[in-house]
Structures are given as structure tokens and as C-alpha cells.
Amino acid sequence: MRRSTAQSGRQRSALDAAYDECRRLVRTTRPTEYALMGLMPPAARPACWALYAAFAHADDLLDSTDGTPEERAARLQEWRTALEADLTSGTSDDPIRLALTDAVWHWGLDLGDLLGALEAVQRDGDRQSVATWQEWRERSHAQNISWPEQFMRLLVRCGLPVPVRLRDVPGFTRFVEGLFLADMLRDLPEDLDGGHVWFPTEVLDRFQVAPADLIARRWTPAVRRLIAHLTGEARAWLEGARRVLRGSLPLGPAIVLDTTVDLFTAELDAIIGAGPAALSRPVRVPRHKQWRVLGPARARAAAIWRLTLPPTTATPGGRPVAGPDTDTAQPSPEWQPVPVADPPLPPRPHVDGVRPPEIAAAQLPDHVAIVMDGNGRWA
Template sequence: MRTHPHAQPTPAPFDDVRPARRGRATGRAVVGEDPLLRAAYALCRRTTRAHDPAIHALVQLMPAVLRPACWALWAAASALDDLADRPGVEPARRAADVESWTKALEHDLAVGASTDPIRHALVDTAARWRLDLSDLRGAMATTREDARGLRFADWAQWRAWCSREVAPWVEQVRHLFDQAGAPMTLRLDRQADYRHFVDGAQLTDTLTDLSTDLAQGHLLLPREAMEPFPGAEEDLIRRRWSPAVAALIAEMTVLGRRWLTRPAMTRGMHPGAAIVLDTAAGLMRLQLDAVDAAGPTLLARPPRPSVAARARVLLPARLRSAVAWSLTPLTVPAVRPAAAVVVKTSGPGPAAEDAGLRPPPPHRDGARPPHIAADKMPEHVAIIMDGNGRWAQQRGLGRQEGHRVGTAAAHEMVYGALEIGLRHLTLYTFSTENWKRDTDEVTTIFQTVQHELDHGPLRDLNVRQRWSGRPDRLPEDLVHALEREEHRTRDRTGLTLTICLDYGGRDEITRTAAALAQAARVGDVDPRLIGPDDFARHLPHPDMPDVDLLWRTGDEQRTSNFLPWHTAYAELYFTPDHWPDVDRRDLWQAITEYGRRQRRHGAALTSSEHQRPSPHTQPDSRH
């Protein structure tokens, strides 16, 4: 992450750390009684303010309980930047030092403490707020490569670097807001605005740090941006101000302002989070004004806006944010054992946390699964989780509230599947037809899935997570989280949980047919000999077994374009309860009912089956 002194430092005593309104805890209560830990967080605050006063000012607009965690994150990023950018040190040595720091962090997270104060604060933050720092692996590796020099051919390469370098750190801050109960909601219909805003922030950073980066041999503006200004690239490398450079800088500041000005971006967001982002945009526009006004001195030192200009942006924001957070009850998590949080920075492979997987929590009433004979046990159960919206509307709530509450039922299905020994469970979460729904409802569904992937209780279970659906229409962050969890849990041996997201059965068959046609075109298969096995091999998950039991809640009796290839011989099971009202006992009841059915796959009944009496219906253990 490139950091820069955008603004003048402002006093921020460490003891001002206390949650807004609820609890009125002191800074000591927030970060613990350990004096070493308090000193570590205090150093992180000072480091953040020294490296990036604008970031420090923005952190002061956040809920007080989140500030130490934000200081720890930004101080860690700054420490890595310092190692990568040290003047007079060979690139190989700088890269090795970054690698050494990240390996030390991996060790510190495993043991739950560190002799380095910044890493010590980061370890505590990760444990306290349950952050998965393995998401930072790519950013740390990118910082290590930064030490060897950077050049970009076009905007696409530049954006890819920004995404790897900066986005993972920012995502950790978003996770903090989520954990505190004030999510920084990103609306589905504003994804382009968010991407442009991030581009504008990074371009502002690039222009501000131009003199520092040039001194280190970095020219971070892409060649594509400099080509319309002949001679500008060579002049910048020589640190020579010229008409071409002046025109280039003017063009870049106009572009930066256009990217940063996204008035609709924070619509529907929590007011406190919206104030933070709006203020960030205001400060960065001030910074671009300072870049414009710097002239030739831009190549000698980073420009800074005036104290008065900053005050015009920050003072109203501080008043508004204080009111917003005072009206918001926030969640302060209990301290978790730091050793349970592990980051792997050295490369791919099974996560170290897999060795400490926990069993599913018991049912709240102590219910235990029934005994099911092996030959009566389905291998694969698929569920259409219907009735969330109707459940909420019957209670006078918005439909999106039903999806949030329905998450607990999904947890119950996984717990019950693990307890009874089910091998495969597939949940229909969002169909290709669900895009017709209200944007707020769609956004809530995706946010709920994202939160579950990042922080949900299934992460620590022996569950291999997979997903099926179209990635091209989903939010990029959600796709990354789905892919991350699929990779992270790939070696787990318990339940295989498949989430169907933007999934449609006809769409899956169409895309599989296209893949099969392409295989025939290049000669991989003989089109005259194509059979069902050839088709199955070209499905998104060729190893997914056929569905034995398809269960739908919500008092509807249709399959709704769900897994048509896999459910050709599935037993159908429909129940009237809306999805938020079910728990693991309903799954066990469905599996019990499945065991009573005679599955012949087209064969005739034997004489013994004709004579066998129908089993009596067992009482539902719920009633």
C-alpha cells in the first residue's frame, strides 16, 4: 500500500478510545489491561498519523472502538512499505526484508503474540475482531515485488496492481465495520462507482507520491496515460518539469476528480460509514488541488493542502460523525484466542487452521439425529430454501430481513448434515431469475453470503465449500470470497457444501453443451459417440453426485430450474414451513422420510416388496 502525508497531523490522544454511547468503556477497556499491548496500539496510532495524516483523520471519524484496529492495520501496511522503499538499500535486500516480516507475522499469529509492537497489535486485532489475515497474503507478496521496481504498460495493469496492493487492506476495515454491527454496505447497482472511487483514490496517491516514487525508481503512471503527451515519460524519469509533464498532470487531476465524485455511492449506507467515505473523497479532492497548484515542486516534494482547507472538510465531518455514532449501538467482541487466527504468506497449500476444526454446536434443545441405516442414507441432499420473503412480510418486515434470519436455518442444515453423516449438501441461494427482485433485496442476499464467507461460523467446521453459478454478473468481491473459500477448504474431508449463486439449471446445461461442442470441435470427443458420461464430464462440477433427495420449503411444489441434470431420479419432498422456521430436525425428518421410500430407478417391484407392509409414520421429534 502506498502511503503519503496528505494532511497535517492532528492531536488524537490514545485514551480517547471508547465505544460510542453503549458501555462508555475507556481506551484501556477496549485494548485490554496489558501495558505492552496499550503501548503497541499507541505506536500504531503514531505511525499511522506520521505516514498518512489523512488516513489518521479519517480513522478519527470512525467509531472509537474500531480505531485501535484501524491503527494496527495501517501501521502494519506502513511498516511493509518502509521496508520496501528504504533508500540506499539494494532491491533484493528490501524484498528479503519484506518476506522476513511477513513470515514473522505468520509465526506471531500462530503463537498469539509478538516481540514487534506493530505485529503484536495486529495479532490482537485479528483475534479480537476475528479477521482472516490470510486475505492479505497477496498484498504482502505484491509489496515484496514492489521493492524490485514497478512499471505499468496500461490502465488494466495499474488497476490489477491496485487491487492486489490496496484492496485487501481496505477489505479488512470493511470487515471491522461488519463485526461492529454497522456494515459499510456496498450496493449491487453501484459497483462501477466503487471501482472508480478506488481508482481515484489510488491515482491521487500516485500523483501525491510522485517525487518519492521517482527517487526510488518507480513511475507508477501507466504508459497508456503518458502516450498522449510526447516526452512526458522521459521528463518524469529525469525529474524535469516540462510543458508535457504539466499537461499530463493537469489531465490526471481532472481524471482523478471525475473518478472520486460519486454522489450516489453512499446512498443507503449507514450514515457514519457514509460520512467517512464522503470525507475521504473531499480530502482527496483537496489533495488534487494541491497537486495542481504545486507546479515544478511536485517533482521535489509531496504537496499538501492548507490547514484551513482541511479544516473546512474535517470539522463538519467530525460533528456529523459524532452524532451518527452516538445513535448507533455497536458490538464490541470478546477477546478470542489469537492462536486460532493463522495467516499463510509463504504460498498455497492447506490452511494451518484446518488442524483445529471444531465439531458443530449441539442443538439448543439437545436433539440428536436419528439412526439411519447405511442403505437408507442419501449421499446428496439439495434444498430449495423458499419462504424467506413471505416469512418477513407476515411479520411486517422488509423481505430482506427474511434472508438475514434465514441464515440461521442454513447454519442448522450444515450442523445437522455433519451430525447425521451426510456427504453432500447443496443449497439454492440465488437463481438466475432472482435478478428480477428489488435491488435492496438482491443486495442483502449478496451481502449476507459475503458476510458468511468472511466471518460465518461454518469457516471453522469440517466443511468443504464450493459454489456453482455464473461469476460474470456477481460483485467482484463476492466472487473472490467464493473462490477463496473454495480454495481454502479444498482439502477438508467432511461435508461438501455447494452454494448455488446466480444459478440456473437451463443455463448450466446450455453452457455445458457449449463446452461439449467446443471439445468436439477440437477433436477431444467424437460427436457421434457422445453419451451421458461425456456430458457429465463437462459440467461445472463433474464430481458432484446425483441428488438423492430434493427438499423444498415454503409450501410450493416445483423444482424451479434447480439442478435438472442431477435431480433426474431425485426423491421430491415438500414441506409447508417457511425457511426461517426450520432447523436441523427438519433435515433429519426429510432424510428419515427418504429412507422409507422405495427407489427402483425404473425396475419392477420384487414379490417381497409387494408384500412388505408400509412403514408406520414415525412421530416428528419437533412436536
């Protein structure tokens, strides 16, 4: 009995460390996204870190300068194959995969969508520029739409009714495109360091800008007009999507939406204000401007979650959740399941990897029958 308890303690410690590793990765590489995750309910934040860390790690494997493109693609394939095996066994010896595996099984996340998004990243291994905006949008949708939908599923699991399949909500795909373009502008100096220009060829041709102009950091009038146009497009897509989406979301998620748009548009303002420096170094929003947006949003979000979420919603498994202003993790109460109008969670994988037989989708029932006899009784 003592040995079993000690083993359970070691497993819990490894899981806590895995989530904390994901938190540090997101916090150091994507501070804006990390700040936005702080607006989610405390119970859902570790899963948010795991989701984003997994996507960022997969992307970094392709963007790495270590090895040839073929070797980097092979490393990503190896990591994704290991992730699928981990999701079957329910555990992992890799901290990011361990946290993601736990989040998937604990919260009932859409495994097919997640693996599909990672597959889209893998297909993009050649990292070739696209010719048209339509091709650019297809790449954006394939790689990015699943992740915010998983965040919505987390809110459903916490007990908040929200539309899980956001891609069917008008304006959502344009919102994702706005985030993707803003992120591309934010990462432009790093991409140019690697000799890459990911903007569609059609927009470069429209402004008569050659990729070599950007890679050489030539701040010509044409380059200035191109950057102004792209930041304006990203802003218009984000603001337009906010107007459409806001009526589809409850107050809590709407606060997250508003703050996301406000922070990303502040970054777009900073890029415009930086001028030629936007081609050479990462541009950051001044901290006082960031806090002007985040401070009130955090206060409103905390109040909304207290008022709208069931009192049993706490940190899954008692894992530590860092507060928005601190790196110190605080213990939380044990998580208890919250009944929500969503499909039941699947059972955790068997420790030996045994899986039930697959049933063909065509053979699954798609209806419910109620049979009644002549006396009014029913079964």
C-alpha cells in the same frame, strides 16, 4: 497470583505501546488517512492504525534506499514470515506485528485477504513500471482492495450492518483506483527522488512525456498537461464512485466516504495549484481548508455512532484511544462482544502454537438439514 497479575499488566502495557506506535506511524506519514480514521467508531480506531501501519511498513521496506532490491525484498519476506508465525502464536515481539495480530484475532479480520495483499506488495518487489492501465489496475486491486474491506468488517463487529465484501459492490473498485492514483500523485516527489515513475507507459506516451522528463523535474507543457489529466482522472473516479456507492452504505460509513472523497479531491486541487512545485516537494492542503471538511464530518460521525451503535461498543480491552485533536490517550471502558450477523470469531491461538487439524474444503458441509417426524416434531 501476584506474579500472574503482574505479567498480565506487562502484556497489556506492551499491547498499548504497540497500538500507540502504529498510531504515531500513521499520523506522521499519512496525516490525511489518520484524520479519516478519526471518523471511525472509537472502538475500531486502534485496529485501523494497526492495519494501515502494517501495510505502510511493508511498502516502506521495499521503498527503502538501504541495501539492494534483493536485500529489501528479503527483508520483506522475513517480516511477512514472522507475521505469519505471530498470527499462529497470538503474540509478537515486534510492535506493529503485535498490534496487527491482536486486531486480527480480536476482531475476526480476514487473514487470507490480508496476507494476500502483503503477498501482492511482495510480488511488486522489482518495482517495475507497468505498460497499460489494465496492468496498473490489477496492481491496485491486488494490493489495496483488502484494506478498506477490513475497515468495513470492523464496523460489522461494532454492530453496524454494512456490506463486508465491498469489491462486489458496484463502484468500489473504481473508488480504490481513484485513491491509488491520488496517492501516487501525492507521493510523486518522493518517487522521483528514487528515480521511479509508476504511471502507465501508455499515458506517458499519449502525452509524449519521457520518465526522464519527470525525474529531471522538467515542467514542460507536456508534463503540465499529463499532471492535469491524471488529477482529473483521479477526481472523476472518486466522484463517480461516490455517486454509486452512497446508496449502498448506512449513514455513518457514508460520512466516511464523503469525507474521504472531499479530502482527497482537495489534495488534487492543491497539486494542480502547486504547478512545478508538485514535482519537487509534498503538497499539503491548507489547514483551514482541511478543517472546513473535517470539522462538520467529525461532529456528524460522532452523533451517528452514538445513535446507531450498541452502547456496549467500547475500546477493545480498555486500550487507549487518542481523540481526533489530541495525542493524549484516554482510558475507555472494557469492551464487551456485540452480537452481529457475521461468522463467529475463531478461538485465539494456543500459547504453545498447537493448531487443530485442517479439514479439506471439499469435505466441509455447505447445507443445513431439518429432519421432521410424522408427529410434527423436529430436531
